[in-house]
Amino acid sequence: TVKPANRVTAASMGAALLFGHAAPHAQEPGTRQIAASYPLWLRWDGALPDIRQLAPKEMLLSVEINGRPIADAVLVLRSPDGALHVSQRDLREWRLQPPNVSSIEHQGDTFLPLAAITGITTQFNDQAQTLTLNAPAQAFQGSTLTEGQQPGPKPTRSATGGFVNYDVFAQRVPGAGKASMSGLLELGYFTGGLGVGTSNFLAQASGASGNTRHLLRLDTTWTRDDPDKRTSLRVGDSLSRAASTWGRPVRFAGMQYGTNFHTQPYLTTFPLQSVSGQAALPSTVDVFINNTLISTKSLPPGPFTIRELPTMAGGGAMRVIVRDLLGREQVVQQPYYASTALLSQGIDDFSYEAGIMRRNFGLISDDYAKFLSAATYRRGITNSFTGEIHGEAGQGQSGAQGTLGIAGAYLLPTVGVLSGSVAGSVTGDGAGNLASLGFERTVAGQININARSQWSSVKFTQLGLAAGDHFPKLLNNASVSYMHSRAGNFSLGYVMQDTRGRDSTEILSAGYSISLLGRASLGISALTRLGGAPSNNLYATLSFPLGERISGSVSARSDSGSGGRHREVIAQAQQNLPPGEGYGWHIRAGNSVHKKPVSRFKTRSAPIEWKQPTHEGRPWRHAPARRAAWPLSGVARSRAVESTTVLPSCKCRTSQARPFTRTINRLDASTPRATRSCPGCALMSEIASALTRMTCRWMPK
Numbered sequence: 001t002v003k004p005a006n007r008v009t010a011a012s013m014g015a016a017l018l019f020g021h022a023a024p025h026a027q028e029p030g031t032r033q034i035a036a037s038y039p040l041w042l043r044w045d046g047a048l049p050d051i052r053q054l055a056p057k058e059m060l061l062s063v064e065i066n067g068r069p070i071a072d073a074v075l076v077l078r079s080p081d082g083a084l085h086v087s088q089r090d091l092r093e094w095r096l097q098p099p100n101v102s103s104i105e106h107q108g109d110t111f112l113p114l115a116a117i118t119g120i121t122t123q124f125n126d127q128a129q130t131l132t133l134n135a136p137a138q139a140f141q142g143s144t145l146t147e148g149q150q151p152g153p154k155p156t157r158s159a160t161g162g163f164v165n166y167d168v169f170a171q172r173v174p175g176a177g178k179a180s181m182s183g184l185l186e187l188g189y190f191t192g193g194l195g196v197g198t199s200n201f202l203a204q205a206s207g208a209s210g211n212t213r214h215l216l217r218l219d220t221t222w223t224r225d226d227p228d229k230r231t232s233l234r235v236g237d238s239l240s241r242a243a244s245t246w247g248r249p250v251r252f253a254g255m256q257y258g259t260n261f262h263t264q265p266y267l268t269t270f271p272l273q274s275v276s277g278q279a280a281l282p283s284t285v286d287v288f289i290n291n292t293l294i295s296t297k298s299l300p301p302g303p304f305t306i307r308e309l310p311t312m313a314g315g316g317a318m319r320v321i322v323r324d325l326l327g328r329e330q331v332v333q334q335p336y337y338a339s340t341a342l343l344s345q346g347i348d349d350f351s352y353e354a355g356i357m358r359r360n361f362g363l364i365s366d367d368y369a370k371f372l373s374a375a376t377y378r379r380g381i382t383n384s385f386t387g388e389i390h391g392e393a394g395q396g397q398s399g400a401q402g403t404l405g406i407a408g409a410y411l412l413p414t415v416g417v418l419s420g421s422v423a424g425s426v427t428g429d430g431a432g433n434l435a436s437l438g439f440e441r442t443v444a445g446q447i448n449i450n451a452r453s454q455w456s457s458v459k460f461t462q463l464g465l466a467a468g469d470h471f472p473k474l475l476n477n478a479s480v481s482y483m484h485s486r487a488g489n490f491s492l493g494y495v496m497q498d499t500r501g502r503d504s505t506e507i508l509s510a511g512y513s514i515s516l517l518g519r520a521s522l523g524i525s526a527l528t529r530l531g532g533a534p535s536n537n538l539y540a541t542l543s544f545p546l547g548e549r550i551s552g553s554v555s556a557r558s559d560s561g562s563g564g565r566h567r568e569v570i571a572q573a574q575q576n577l578p579p580g581e582g583y584g585w586h587i588r589a590g591n592s593v594h595k596k597p598v599s600r601f602k603t604r605s606a607p608i609e610w611k612q613p614t615h616e617g618r619p620w621r622h623a624p625a626r627r628a629a630w631p632l633s634g635v636a637r638s639r640a641v642e643s644t645t646v647l648p649s650c651k652c653r654t655s656q657a658r659p660f661t662r663t664i665n666r667l668d669a670s671t672p673r674a675t676r677s678c679p680g681c682a683l684m685s686e687i688a689s690a691l692t693r694m695t696c697r698w699m700p701k
Contacts, residue, residue: 058077165184202215283322289316314443370394385411438451474498494508521543
């Protein structure tokens, strides 16, 4: 190898000054020195050159960047060749990207040449001691801002307590000696962060004196939610999770652990939109989505990105207006498409289940047989693609069976979402397979297009299919709808199902609705069956307000088929129940029904409803009574306790949310009534109170 000597030590330089040639340089191993001596010509004038003339010159300058002056004077170094250097610290304060070049160390700071910054131009005035910089937007550091996905409030643990919900229906036919009563009962118990347990029952009693009685258990479940992980653990009766594009849920008793996005209601799971641009000066950016202003941000100079812009599902257009300090504007437009069928990149959605399948739900309390296990996992691979895998195994119609399938949804920018799936099953009778393909498209929230086609082989099966049932050989459906603020809403749908061993079914439907005079509304729908036994159905309704809580409607219906033609016209009026205590009524009349006056009363505890029957005799009572709950401090009446529902507070009650599981509405006995009730409402309130005392008799005081 050949390597020239390129380093001159202080000793060799001294020898050159004294003797006119360079001292030999140490030879590195494996190299051969080309030149060992250098002739040196010196002119002696009696003085050595001042080494300070070789050092960079310090200057305190007034700096201006893109017409915007910097408040304080800036230390600038000027090298002997005239290059200007600025400290790396100042460059960061100005948001200019430091160049990756050789630097000068001065007084503990690193100085970099301005000329090395891409696209920058400098103007130095030595007399005025000013420095003017003109930098493009690309020379500045980029900034990223986030618009949405604000963290929600942290849930707090609740106390220990319980609740009772019930819905009772009773009727009696005078003279016929017939009476019946039925009711739904839900018992619940919750304790701190351990979760909530619920059990639902159906009770029925009938006969002349109610001597025929039947109590049926529906489901019993203990649930524990974890909002930090967005998961829920359920032990007991539950529903398995089906694949997103195929399959069906199955009732079972066992354990289920999976994602529960309802524990974080502020989270948006589908990909949100982002917009990018650049500004050479500090600017204000306005973001419009479908001509609606949704964001205004102040931005420093340089490239920028605004992430997680709130948008509605479907297609649309984003318009970005960047306005700098000088009032100059630049407008950027770009289309977008968002879909709830996709998951944001990095978000997981899963469910794992194992247990015993349940049969005859709603008919038998405890009918369990055949093992079941299933797993579903979805993940946002990118913001444009979501993948899914679903598998299940257990005892089927012909012994052990297993099913495995994969699915995916891909966003075609500005076009729509294309989805597809393939699955295969193995049983003792052989193997089967399934494939599906779908497309969805929404344009500016006005036009919606959906189409899907699914095919399966004769031996494809999955858990939950009844004996003798098969997947449809072919299932096609398509729909299109158009919404207009003035012209109304139009919809058209088509469904075709080819079921093995049965006649194929084809159904075509159409609908139209419009608001009239800003108050009334008209709706028309039509349905016709094309295959098998043809039939046609036409329905039209006109609804209109008559007061603050009173409304009326007139509807007409016409059905025709192999059984002949049937026409019906119904007129009805009703007064809705108020938010607090009060009463309502409902009157319905038509060519095939008699008048049925209905009175409804709402108390602090429950709604009570009375109906006048169509036959002769005294009125029978329909009394849906729903109430709760009991914290350990005592028993109190309230409205129904609904899962994941927080009712607004009013003067006659306070609301206490049960974090992690469900809502508890608690009444304070010392709280005065909001309004004075009429005698009828007072009577209904006393009846409800008596029912509450009977139902809550077993609760701890």
